[in-house]
Amino acid sequence: MSSGSVAPPRVAGWLLDFFDPEGIVRGDLDEEFSRFRLTSQGRVRATVWYWLQTLRTLPRLVSRRMASGPFPLGRGLVSDFGQALRSLRRRPGFASLTVLTFALALGANTAVFSLVNSVLLRPLPFANEDRLVRIHPDELFYIQMADAEALADEARSIETGLPWARTLFTFTESDPAEEVRGAYVPWNHFEALGAPPAVGRTFRESDGEMVPTGAVILAHTLWIRRFGADRSVVGRQVEIGGRSRTIVGVMGSNHVPMESDWEAWSPLPLDAERMAGVPMAMNALLRPGVSVAQAQADVRATFAVRWDQRGEATTPEELAAIRVIPIREHLLGSVTRPLQILMGAVGFVLLLACANVANLLMAQGGRRAPEIAVRASLGAGRGRILRQLLLESGALAAAGAVVGLVMSWLLHAWGASRLPADLPRAGQWEIDRATFLFTAITALLAALLAGALPSWRTASGARSARTARGGDARSAHRMSATLVAAEVAASVLLVVGAGLMLRSFTALRAVDPGFEAEGLVSVRVTPPSALYTDTDGLMGLYDQILERAAAVPGVRSAGGIMFLPMTPGGAWSMFRVAGEGSESAGDESPRTALRVVTPQYFETMGIPLLAGRALTSADHHENVQVVLINEALAGSAFGPSDPVGRTLLLGRGSVDTVQVVGVVGDVRQAHLREQAVPELYRPLGQSPWARMFVVARTEGDPAGGLAALQRVILAVDDGVVLSRPGLVEDVVSASLAETRLVAQLLSLFGIVALLLGAIGVYGVTANSVARRTREIGVRLALGAAGGRVARQTILSGMVPVAIGLAAGIAGALTLSNLMQSLLFTVGPRDVVTFAAAPAILGLVAVASLVIPALRASRVDPVRALRGD
Amino acid sequence: MGGNGLLGAFEEHVLLSVARGGGDAYGMTVRRDIEERTGRDVAIGAVYSTLDRLETKGLVVSRLGHGPPERRGRARRFFTLALAGAQALRTARELTDRMWEGLDPASLPTRGGS
Numbered sequence: 001m002s003s004g005s006v007a008p009p010r011v012a013g014w015l016l017d018f019f020d021p022e023g024i025v026r027g028d029l030d031e032e033f034s035r036f037r038l039t040s041q042g043r044v045r046a047t048v049w050y051w052l053q054t055l056r057t058l059p060r061l062v063s064r065r066m067a068s069g070p071f072p073l074g075r076g077l078v079s080d081f082g083q084a085l086r087s088l089r090r091r092p093g094f095a096s097l098t099v100l101t102f103a104l105a106l107g108a109n110t111a112v113f114s115l116v117n118s119v120l121l122r123p124l125p126f127a128n129e130d131r132l133v134r135i136h137p138d139e140l141f142y143i144q145m146a147d148a149e150a151l152a153d154e155a156r157s158i159e160t161g162l163p164w165a166r167t168l169f170t171f172t173e174s175d176p177a178e179e180v181r182g183a184y185v186p187w188n189h190f191e192a193l194g195a196p197p198a199v200g201r202t203f204r205e206s207d208g209e210m211v212p213t214g215a216v217i218l219a220h221t222l223w224i225r226r227f228g229a230d231r232s233v234v235g236r237q238v239e240i241g242g243r244s245r246t247i248v249g250v251m252g253s254n255h256v257p258m259e260s261d262w263e264a265w266s267p268l269p270l271d272a273e274r275m276a277g278v279p280m281a282m283n284a285l286l287r288p289g290v291s292v293a294q295a296q297a298d299v300r301a302t303f304a305v306r307w308d309q310r311g312e313a314t315t316p317e318e319l320a321a322i323r324v325i326p327i328r329e330h331l332l333g334s335v336t337r338p339l340q341i342l343m344g345a346v347g348f349v350l351l352l353a354c355a356n357v358a359n360l361l362m363a364q365g366g367r368r369a370p371e372i373a374v375r376a377s378l379g380a381g382r383g384r385i386l387r388q389l390l391l392e393s394g395a396l397a398a399a400g401a402v403v404g405l406v407m408s409w410l411l412h413a414w415g416a417s418r419l420p421a422d423l424p425r426a427g428q429w430e431i432d433r434a435t436f437l438f439t440a441i442t443a444l445l446a447a448l449l450a451g452a453l454p455s456w457r458t459a460s461g462a463r464s465a466r467t468a469r470g471g472d473a474r475s476a477h478r479m480s481a482t483l484v485a486a487e488v489a490a491s492v493l494l495v496v497g498a499g500l501m502l503r504s505f506t507a508l509r510a511v512d513p514g515f516e517a518e519g520l521v522s523v524r525v526t527p528p529s530a531l532y533t534d535t536d537g538l539m540g541l542y543d544q545i546l547e548r549a550a551a552v553p554g555v556r557s558a559g560g561i562m563f564l565p566m567t568p569g570g571a572w573s574m575f576r577v578a579g580e581g582s583e584s585a586g587d588e589s590p591r592t593a594l595r596v597v598t599p600q601y602f603e604t605m606g607i608p609l610l611a612g613r614a615l616t617s618a619d620h621h622e623n624v625q626v627v628l629i630n631e632a633l634a635g636s637a638f639g640p641s642d643p644v645g646r647t648l649l650l651g652r653g654s655v656d657t658v659q660v661v662g663v664v665g666d667v668r669q670a671h672l673r674e675q676a677v678p679e680l681y682r683p684l685g686q687s688p689w690a691r692m693f694v695v696a697r698t699e700g701d702p703a704g705g706l707a708a709l710q711r712v713i714l715a716v717d718d719g720v721v722l723s724r725p726g727l728v729e730d731v732v733s734a735s736l737a738e739t740r741l742v743a744q745l746l747s748l749f750g751i752v753a754l755l756l757g758a759i760g761v762y763g764v765t766a767n768s769v770a771r772r773t774r775e776i777g778v779r780l781a782l783g784a785a786g787g788r789v790a791r792q793t794i795l796s797g798m799v800p801v802a803i804g805l806a807a808g809i810a811g812a813l814t815l816s817n818l819m820q821s822l823l824f825t826v827g828p829r830d831v832v833t834f835a836a837a838p839a840i841l842g843l844v845a846v847a848s849l850v851i852p853a854l855r856a857s858r859v860d861p862v863r864a865l866r867g868d
Numbered sequence: 869m870g871g872n873g874l875l876g877a878f879e880e881h882v883l884l885s886v887a888r889g890g891g892d893a894y895g896m897t898v899r900r901d902i903e904e905r906t907g908r909d910v911a912i913g914a915v916y917s918t919l920d921r922l923e924t925k926g927l928v929v930s931r932l933g934h935g936p937p938e939r940r941g942r943a944r945r946f947f948t949l950a951l952a953g954a955q956a957l958r959t960a961r962e963l964t965d966r967m968w969e970g971l972d973p974a975s976l977p978t979r980g981g982s
Contacts, residue, residue, distance in 0.1 A: 022942075022943065023939075023941075023942035023943070024895065024932075024942065025895065025912055027940075028895040028896035028899070028912055029896075029912060030938055030940070030942070031896055031935065031938055032899075032900070033938075034938040056913055057911055057916075058913070059913075060914075060916070
């Protein structure tokens with residue numbers, strides 16, 4: 001969003017530009033808008049005023065534009081358009097229902113398209129996008145610096161190797177200190193991407209020589225948040241992590257980092273030795289003309305040779321795990337499917353709306369036959385009448401598009417803050433010119449789709465109407481019934497999609513993460529590195545923090561862990577069970593996740609101790625090294641035998657010997673969707689780790705508890721940096737964001753579909769009852785019971801519904817496979833959803849048939865027979 | 869409005885506003901002027917429709933000119949009263965005055981049926 005608070009509404013501006021290229025009207029409105037602002041009228045009032053002016057002025061601009069536009073549709077167009085508008089004004093009920101129908105569909109399409117366009121369709125901001133790849137060296141995606149350099153040198157397909165390491169930048173200058181996630185990248189990283197900074201310069205080779213590295217580039221978000229978008233920060237020295245660094249550049253707002261949470265970059269040291277042992281990930285710029293498949297084969301071959309030289313054999317599985325992935329697929333691959341599903345869903349909503357409007361127009365056509373006949377007899381040709389009818393549906397669609405734009409803007413306002421945090425380019429979601437164009441074209445297509453057939457019929461009916469009033473109503477009814485069946489089928493698709501997502505969401509929300517998130521608060525503590533260098537120092541710090549935190553009123557207990565569940569970060573170790581297998585752990589040894597904790601962590605989180613004993617403050621470096629393992633590790637390493645008391649050897653070469661003293665419950669550390677992995681917990685006293693999350697279980701107001709926790713920590717040492725304070729519940733909830741958003745949107749579209757479907761079913765039967773009033777009257781006069789007539793009306797109304805349901809289910813069975821990757825525990829052919837969706841639709845259909853059925857049963861035979 | 873050469877009420881308001889502008893009137897000033905004097909919320913599109921019609925009838929003439937920066941380069945369309953327009957206003961005023969002859973606004977009833 002632009003920060004210009006005095007800018008008039010953009011979409012309204014485009015509408016004016018589109019229909020009044022000279023811009024005289026828009027200029028006047030803009031001028032007056034800025035005066036409005038000066039005279040202290042609220043922004044909202046000024047915006048509403050601008051929109052009302054625009055909407056009231058558009059019809060005139062549109063008709064003028066059509067007369068002189070690039071494709072003048074012949075003489076008399078302006079007067080025909082005026083005629084169309086007047087004709088619609090005489091039928092406000094029909095007109096507003098149609099506009100609303102179009103608006104719902106076009107609004108949904110506009111909102112979803114704008115999101116798809118912002119995230120997926122726009123090119124990535126890399127000049128070298130087509131040559132950029134991500135390299136996954138193994139299933140854990142990590143590589144050593146030396147290997148990365150060798151790979152870049154030896155693989156002929158790689159022009160520039162781009163290894164990187166995650167890091168945290170602690171901006172300590174001025175309060176409050178802030179921790180920012182970012183990366184060490186090669187000095188030529190941005191050059192290789194083809195992504196120059198928006199302000200300042202990129203890194204130079206000499207930036208990598210300084211030890212410790214002294215240059216930093218900021219992301220746009222960080223620049224705005226922490227430096228108030230001040231251009232003069234470039235060249236300024238700032239204190240980061242207690243050292244001085246120079247800000248050399250700021251990336252543009254459209255930059256997409258290699259990992260979505262980065263907000264700062266520093267150059268890797270030129271001396272690769274300094275990065276030895278640091279886990280790196282790797283991107284690369286391929287040579288021109290090299291395909292991804294060639295590069296992948298090349299990278300695999302290079303690794304095989306390198307490992308061979310080291311005397312390590314490579315298994316086919318290891319080679320297959322090495323993958324080269326195009327950057328677009330790497331960055332956007334995981335969000336493509338959900339966005340496609342949403343786009344498909346709104347496409348069906350649009351088709352449904354068109355079918356609905358077509359039905360409404362058809363019914364109108366029947367009623368307007370006399371009017372049309374009069375026109376025809378006054379000399380209007382069929383073409384002219386057809387044109388006027390099409391202009392009517394065009395005007396309706398245009399009005400629908402305008403209201404839809406407003407709706408999409410509301411949807412944007414509602415949804416922008418609800419996008420999953422890991423959605424790339426989420427912050428760049430905007431309703432832009434491309435969206436506007438999309439909406440305009442879609443509205444035009446919708447007008448044709450909905451209007452062509454009914455207009456043709458009505459216009460053709462003009463001649464026959466002169467002789468036989470009413471025309472061939474039966475075939476009109478058949479056509480309407482077909483449209484209703486299609487509507488019901490499309491509704492089934494949407495309701496099934498919504499149902500599958502809702503069931504997945506419910507299942508995901510019911511997942512037990514392995515701890516009790518409610519009432520938990522957490523904050524990350526970064527001690528000043530110079531002061532806490534040894535185990536005793538760190539132990540002293542965290543002992544004091546936790547002791548004082550637990551004494552805070554409203555805090556029941558407090559503990560610490562290196563990485564809180566469902567936050568990024570992790571550590572792994574190879575391990576071997578003592579007395580089993582080969583004596584020294586090789587590369588084939590299994591891995592386990594590893595976390596450092598304080599003894600109070602498990603009680604605070606509500607993670608149960610299943611066997612053995614808990615950790616205590618006596619588990620420090622002078623005593624025997626102990627670990628707790630989770631159920632998954634107990635199962636995978638020890639099978640059915642009791643792990644308590646057994647010994648594990650940790651690390652490559654089995655350097656650490658630790659004793660298992662207890663087993664704790666599994667925790668979903670990465671994501672609610674992902675099963676717990678084998679994991680062990682080491683006490684802080686035996687495995688020092690400086691930066692810890694402190695979690696506290698609060699009673700009563702968690703926000704107050706969180707504030708108190710932060711105060712207590714700063715009271716222990718006001719030199720520590722606190723970051724990412726929050727409720728653990730929110731962290732867990734973020735894990736649900738994608739499923740929740742897709743479920744919410746699909747439900748919204750499903751409800752719209754039900755609504756439109758109901759209107760369609762109602763409309764076609766109500767019309768049929770109106771048309772058959774005489775026939776029904778005769779039957780009632782001959783003694784048929786009213787109840788029977790009502791029943792028959794409902795039954796015949798349900799015929800197209802039943803056909804639509806069957807077609808819809810068949811379609812949904814075919815299409816639901818596409819949703820597989822979005823679903824959780826429910827299959828794409830989930831029986832409950834596939835039973836419930838048609839049932840709901842059937843009920844809605846019956847409900848919408850009740851009124852016409854009652855009307856049929858209450859036909860007064862005398863009046864019905866006398867009429868006409 | 870009609871073909872009888874008489875001005876409609878809104879046309880008359882627009883024309884008066886153009887006259888008051890003395891050559892510097894454009895859509896926005898006319899719109900504001902009418903809104904402030906009559907208290908009616910007026911759409912800019914209605915003002916321009918009327919101005920177009922008045923120009924076709926030869927009652928006003930328009931020219932394009934520059935505007936302040938908030939228009940971002942979009943031209944202003946200034947309107948000046950033509951001689952025929954001045955005549956039309958005078959006629960309208962005369963007719964109104966003649967119709968009012970012998971009537972005092974204060975003497976008219978203040979409540980009752982419409």
